[in-house]
Amino acid sequence: MRYLALFILSFLFWLLLTLDVSVANLITGAVAAVITSLLFARYFFDRVYKFLQxxxxxxxxxxxxxxxxxxxxxxxxxxxxxxxxxxxxxxxxxxxxxxxxxxxxxxxxxxxxxxxxxxxxxxxxxxxxxxxxxxxxxxxxxxxxxxxxxxxxxxxxxxxx
Amino acid sequence: MDILEILLYIQIVLSASCLFRIIRGPSIADRMVAIDIFGVLVVGICAILSITTQRSFILDIGIAWIILSFIGTLTLAKYLSGKKLNE
Amino acid sequence: MVSTILIAIGVLFNLIGCIGLIRLPDVYNRLQSATKCGTLGTCSILAGALFHFGFVDAGIKALIAIPLLFFGATAAAHALVRGAYHFGVKLGDKSVKDDYKDAVK
Structure with missing residues (x-):
């Protein structure tokens, strides 16, 4: 759950930073977001359902x-x-x-x-x-x-x- | 556009005045405070420069400078307090 | 026009921060003046860039830089003041109170 939330957040950050929806850019951002969430999700919030309130x-x-x-x-x-x-x-x-x-x-x-x-x-x-x-x-x-x-x-x- | 160039020169002079504190500072901590603020002022220079030259990649330099200056200041502060970096 | 006014306000705040950095007596007070004025001044300059470019790629970059700068500068100031205290920098001559001295022991 934490991995998914951090993946969505970092992917949105990448899209905002580049503002480009070509396929190559999307794949690059997804790979970078997967690496980020695998490395840093254990330092993320415990209860991510608070994002949905x-x-x-x-x-x-x-x-x-x-x-x-x-x-x-x-x-x-x-x-x-x-x-x-x-x-x-x-x-x-x-x-x-x-x-x-x-x-x-x-x-x-x-x-x-x-x-x-x-x-x-x-x-x-x-x-x-x-x-x-x-x-x-x-x-x-x-x-x-x-x-x-x-x-x-x-x-x-x-x-x- | 003329006013913006004057403001750009003022901002450059302000960062130079931070260099005064880096050179003169009585202790190491004073110098580190001045280095931290020097990084913030350089980001301001990048933002004004991106307007006067109409090129957006200078703002990318600004974002990278923010992150690098943050990591550098954290490292220097850890060095000051005499701890290992992973604590 | 709005962007020029915002940038002028930002440069003015940066000027006050630099005067404080040079004029105030000890490390902690210098950090107060420099962090507050430097951060809000540069955030104001970036907001001016956002107003100038509008919501295209350059404007979005300025918008992203504002929260990064805000949290980065406050966290760096927090680390610096704690590091300076543990390094042994004394509070200035005018100081009246120090509760932290007992807690660090």
Whole structure:
């Protein structure tokens, strides 16, 4: 099942990349996709039936819109800190408790945190995510957990878990 | 088309300013950050160049550059943390 | 016209990222500025190329490059900041908090 899903995905990627439906091109892409799926399917998702649930795609679009908005805000925030003459930075590494369970959802949360204003994820040890924050706003763990992960956690839970 | 060429020159100067950090960086980690961002900026140069010259194969070079720079940065980061590559 | 505006915005973001790369004090802050601004700036340039070519082969290539660049740059930044910490690069003088030090031991 995993082999089939990865084969379809890599074959679609090949078709998008070349945009050519001649027979020779299709055979080349199919051979490359078979080799890819044989080599790498054991690192792919366990439960591939999640690709067939349409409500996840709706939440994925909502998540993309939120992510792009946060990206733009992050860039304006960096611009303010870099161009300000006194450079208002107060960096530190804080520890945030994770609510998500599956590995892929945790990866997506770490990626999203890297693109949000002022934060970059460092490591995951057990159930804790370590985040480098360019301006530590509060000392209270519940408060900064809400500020860092609260924006994305519910969308990622609905999309990827 | 004229504005695009000015933007292309600005982007080239920006990648040259990354070279400043590669040469001057106090530690190895600074140099690696600069190398990573240099790769991203070169992809931007490829995209603008493909518009000004109207040739689409330059975008292929950009895609290959993204993947190679990603693998190179991962290798350098593994080297920094002192681990084997298969961990 | 739209593509020129998108490319100009992208070059402006890249400019801010490079200023941050040169001006900020230590490795972690430089990585913050460079990753965020470099990634969104180059994604904006590629979106400009997509608008210029339309949905033909060159435009589709620019569209494919956007998610590749996004995930590649974030994962590379994550690996770099972890590698720099394990290498022994200290946090800067202005830092106020370090929870990671206890966990690495």
């Amino acid at each position: 349409p409500v996840r795609y709706f939440w994925f679009v909502v998540y993309l819109v939120v992510l792009i908005w946060e990206c733009i805000k992050a860039n304006l925030d960096v611009a303010y800190r870099v161009l300000h003459p006194a450079m208002p930075i107060k960096p530190g590494i804080v520890k945030v408790k994770l609510e998500l369970q599956s590995d892929f959802a945790r990866t997506m949360l770490a990626n999203s945190i890297t693109m949000t204003p002022g934060t970059i994820s460092v490591d995951i040890i057990d159930d804790y995510l370590y985040v480098h924050w360019i301006y530590v706003r509060s000392e209270d763990p519940a408060e900064y957990s809400r500020q860092i992960t609260g924006r994305f956690e519910k969308f990622i839970k609905k999309t990827f878990e």
